Amino acid sequence: MAKTELNRKIDTETEVEDSTNLNGTLASVMILGAILIITWVGLYMLFLSR
């Protein structure tokens, strides 16, 4: 006969990443900022040289 599973303990533990960890976000924001600054400085240099 089939057993009921009423008393079986289900493993509910799943790995949840710490939601306050923003290292990746900081890195991507800073990379984007660096791209903007490099582009701006590059174009300004081009403007001065022509």
Added chain:
Amino acid sequence: MHMHKFEKIWLIFGFGALLVFLTVIGVSAFYLGNQPPSCLATIDPEKVDTTAPFNEPGLKKVEGKEWDYELVFVASAFSYSPARVEVPLGAKVKVIATSKDVMHGFQAAGTNVNMMLEPGYISEVVTTFKNPGEFLIVCNEYCGVGHHMMHSMIEVVE
């Protein structure tokens, strides 16, 4: 309100960048006196040929001004007058241009000279030709069937 330390960092970064760019614009406009090429100077587009300085297009030496030469261009469908002009190397030149008919562009490729010529308005830009060579002037505003043929040449000579 709780704010993550990193969020503070990039907010400061963002506001700092905004502040720097606005300061650059402010200094350029109010301290250096930079203005757009077409800045309230008007002309009757039907009388361009008889109105100074457009009655004599070309390069002219001037005294007692911030620039050494004035370079006058008249644009019309589909050519520039003059079609070719020589400019001495290192000269500080004020380019003055207008259109006789429709809207034209005025871009000297490879230099910082790039402006729009509107009928009824005078466009001006001051530039120094630092590099010798030939600089093609092209129309970069679509002006009609001959648009792609419309060009002139500035030759910077030593």
